[in-house]
Amino acid sequence: MTSEQRKSFGSDNHAGAHPAVLSALMTASAGDATAYGDDPLTREVIAALRAEFGAAEAFFVFGGTAANVLGLGLMLRPFEAVICAESAHLNGDECGAAERVLGSKLLTVPAPGGKLTPDLIASRLAGRGNSHRAQPRAVEIAQATEVGTCYTLDELRAISDFCRSSGLLLYVDGARLANAAAYLDCTLADLAAHADVLSFGGTKNGAMGAEAVIVMNEPLAAAMPFQRMQLMQLASKMRFLAAQFGALLDGELWRANAAHANAMARRLAEGAAGVPGFRLAHPVQANAVFGVLRRDQVDALQRDWNFYVWAEEGGEESVVRWMTAFDTTPAHVDAFAAAIRETAPRASQPVA
């Protein structure tokens, strides 16, 4: 196996597009279609999304950062703030998009396992009504989280109840919502019921590049068409975003892709379990394995395999992220797990 043939465990967006998505794009390309979403295919897929989520409205945008910013943009005036985990993609990986585009402050909380709780949210509510403080108005959580964990439905309900009783709106970053639904074996509507607005990611789950903003809280939806255009997220040939979601919704391909990726992550965690020097950093629930490895093991592995170091631990250790995708195969995983095992320090060899 050459380096080129080794599957990347760097990210679920290192994968290409699923064949069904490609095929849907071919089909969608035939003939004319009115631009900007006023076409039959877009209408049909939007209707399917609304049905799937029990949603008031659904809108396509180009990427996950845009989904987050535009979703939150339906909720916030610039002096209103978002409570989120320090580890939120929104906070650490979007180059300050929310601050620039919305003008809103992020009120961050260290969140174990990447998950907020009512108590953690409550810890950032001081200063309401005080004009010197940005006013908490929205809570942002990721489902699945950035470290591959999932909120249970009970945890979601607790957060949602807390938000509703505290005058807070709830936004869910669902870049990997499919992986969470697959892990929890629930419907998308089960997850969405707790949110005011959420995103539903296609790109990391087999699409070429398409995300949806799902609005559960109907009055929030009215501003979206204008906001989407002003914030440069209105596709002219919208049918090509719609087609990708059409393919993912068809026969619940989204679930099959996500369940497969999740299973590959579990297989990888099992393959690495017991390797000296390795331990899990977080439970493996969605399609990522976050593990702790010694730095020399990381160095050895990265010579042949593509993945990211997430953080440096104290001492000699690193936290690594290994992600799986819809197209990761058991053979890919097994080859990688074998490589991981090879990084373990050998016990002294028995004398023959």
Added chain:
Amino acid sequence: MTSEQRKSFGSDNHAGAHPAVLSALMTASAGDATAYGDDPLTREVIAALRAEFGAAEAFFVFGGTAANVLGLGLMLRPFEAVICAESAHLNGDECGAAERVLGSKLLTVPAPGGKLTPDLIASRLAGRGNSHRAQPRAVEIAQATEVGTCYTLDELRAISDFCRSSGLLLYVDGARLANAAAYLDCTLADLAAHADVLSFGGTKNGAMGAEAVIVMNEPLAAAMPFQRMQLMQLASKMRFLAAQFGALLDGELWRANAAHANAMARRLAEGAAGVPGFRLAHPVQANAVFGVLRRDQVDALQRDWNFYVWAEEGGEESVVRWMTAFDTTPAHVDAFAAAIRETAPRASQPVA
């Protein structure tokens, strides 16, 4: 011919994607690729674009409004303003994106035929150095313009010379740059040489959805990677934007597509010429026919054909826009021209 079979003359973005673009997307999808542009295909197509334009850098974004805003964003601080035509897409059709995203004021000028001149630009230069006035810093022109006309190379040079001698930077909205290059029978580099930054549109010329920002003035490029991420225009699976431009650059497909669309517009203008009640509103140079028709003719035509009324003239007339695309055929044009001719008032009928 049923209504469904009639080609839309509503916009060049009513067309699907060119087969070569679709094919390139299929090919690009195979295997893994590092995200966010750090992949071989993206590097290769960027290199090809830089060579084609003689450019310092090239960046892919999702849409034309984004290209305009991000391109201008390389040039402007928020207290600096853009001089543009009142008819600029930037001014009238982007929902105030430049004002919101950049914070910059647009200083508009009525521009006959959609084209600025050094004199028109000079008319908006009052107040430089006066802190009460937004400071003119960039000039924005569209090539081809929003009304289907093209700046000649001499006109471009005159504007460019004026800008350089006046401390102004020049941005060219090239959503239909290919059509202009085809009309002028020049290279993309010939056009780009006059600009500091320009866009190169793929979407209206056979792509599925991809635009490029081309930076000629090298020091302006350094901010782009961060700005593109912060402004929600960084594609994770970048190879799929690159692949579209790869297909368009291959064998100058961009030129063939544009030249064909331009030819179809000329054919349509010729087909409509002489129809009583019809006259051209602007010369037909790129892939649009802007014509003046009586309202009853417009109403009759719109029963079966898809196109937009651009403006209402005084009296009984409307300005209409008919656009052609890479996939408009002579048969499409001839059928539409026949329909136009049918709207002409009949000569008095012979008495039976």
Added chain:
Amino acid sequence: MTSEQRKSFGSDNHAGAHPAVLSALMTASAGDATAYGDDPLTREVIAALRAEFGAAEAFFVFGGTAANVLGLGLMLRPFEAVICAESAHLNGDECGAAERVLGSKLLTVPAPGGKLTPDLIASRLAGRGNSHRAQPRAVEIAQATEVGTCYTLDELRAISDFCRSSGLLLYVDGARLANAAAYLDCTLADLAAHADVLSFGGTKNGAMGAEAVIVMNEPLAAAMPFQRMQLMQLASKMRFLAAQFGALLDGELWRANAAHANAMARRLAEGAAGVPGFRLAHPVQANAVFGVLRRDQVDALQRDWNFYVWAEEGGEESVVRWMTAFDTTPAHVDAFAAAIRETAPRASQPVA
């Protein structure tokens, strides 16, 4: 009379503060007061302002541009636009503050005499509901206007009625509202009744530096405390802004100051009337004379007198602005009028 002794006709903000304002500041300075407006004097003056205007709320800010931006900020989301006169201070003299701070587009109309009408407003309403267009949501007018004219109460009512029936909110830039009330001989409440939000200028009418934002439309007021802080307009020692308005409200000093300044402008217009080469550019209603003079007359006058050229006319003429203030005296005016008369071309000299 030396040059230093000549009164400036350059602007009403070339004057110092009225003695009653200075005295009120002295008085207000005694003892402690809780900061940020939570003090008895601020409460008292706010109550007086609310009573005077029949207003829901009143807020102090530092300057006129801030009043305009924060007043409009109560009405607008970034994709919503403001219809205003091309000659609006908001458009031409605030360095693009509204665009930057609010993100909103200004939809300008050439307005004869600086005054909008329902028809002019209606001319900018195209594209409502079209996501490609910034959505008209507020109308901004200045009372008095930037060229010294005043809307009659009937004109205000017509605009107000039009706005209410068209889903538009009305903001009135009242940097010189006192001058308009004095000219129209009406109450501040008479003027305010037509607005949703307006400003009430102190600085140009004898204050040291203080403006008020008056909110008539109660639900709009709730965002102001936060917006004012976030936009850097919350005074810590608020009592000193309140004191200035306290002095201006006391015994209607605001009206006396404004009426006097208006009278001085009329006196100046009368003094200049009939001077060869001079004519009025606009009716003299508030405290400004806008006149047309030959350039050589302007040059001659500006050697000794301080005033601004407003615009260059074609040919040999300029439009000049002469402003009067609360402290302009009849003697100041008469001396200036005499100087104006001296610029007139002499009748041919008798031969000796």
Added chain:
Amino acid sequence: MTSEQRKSFGSDNHAGAHPAVLSALMTASAGDATAYGDDPLTREVIAALRAEFGAAEAFFVFGGTAANVLGLGLMLRPFEAVICAESAHLNGDECGAAERVLGSKLLTVPAPGGKLTPDLIASRLAGRGNSHRAQPRAVEIAQATEVGTCYTLDELRAISDFCRSSGLLLYVDGARLANAAAYLDCTLADLAAHADVLSFGGTKNGAMGAEAVIVMNEPLAAAMPFQRMQLMQLASKMRFLAAQFGALLDGELWRANAAHANAMARRLAEGAAGVPGFRLAHPVQANAVFGVLRRDQVDALQRDWNFYVWAEEGGEESVVRWMTAFDTTPAHVDAFAAAIRETAPRASQPVA
């Protein structure tokens, strides 16, 4: 002594204006002065400020938040971030002004005693060059800090050296710079030498309402006139801001006021020392005493005295802030100290 007669220890901005400031305002009011800073008094005071600081330029603004935002605004593009203490006024008490107005992200660090160090700054430098991360470009510190401590000149130099060697610009929030200079017994230039831009607060030190932005790094100054107007901080009657600083600079009144306030804080700390239940939370260096008290003591004291609880400690304790001003007298302090002592639990009374 009635409650009204008790001096507030709530904030140094609860004080009025110093008599010399009031007197300077009276004097400045005489006669005309060209607006927006083009007047002799403004020029003279600006020259004096430049000399005092060894600065390239100085600009007046209305308040401390504006000084911070505009000062940082000279340094930052929106994708560039500010490293600051979690306890920074900029972060916690300005309602998200920096995020909204500049679009920039704040990268906060828990900072013991309110003070950053090179190591703390270095801890937020990860991700430079990574387009997913806002790019650290400026460091913000407060001198004196928000908790009444002062950076020594050596500490400032260490930070400054670190910034310069790390491609970072240094902004100093000098709302209480005078108090720091008085504490350190150094010149303003000694402090300013370490900054690229800093603010110099007047309002908390005897002014009515005036702050200065001092630019040490000359090329950064060019944008200020436009930025100040666009961000609503250009005073029309600028002489009245200049006059306040003129009075504070005259005979180093700024230093006398600050030294006095600092001395009153020390006297208060000494008066409270040894009271059972009380301990200092931070060293007393500038004009604030941050102390820890039992809640029942706080409640008892707040019945008669005006001051703020800064934070709740675990258990039964609160952190309180007691601030002194230029007009706090020894008698005020002694009365308050006596009241503090009375909150101490009495030892069991001797039997008579």
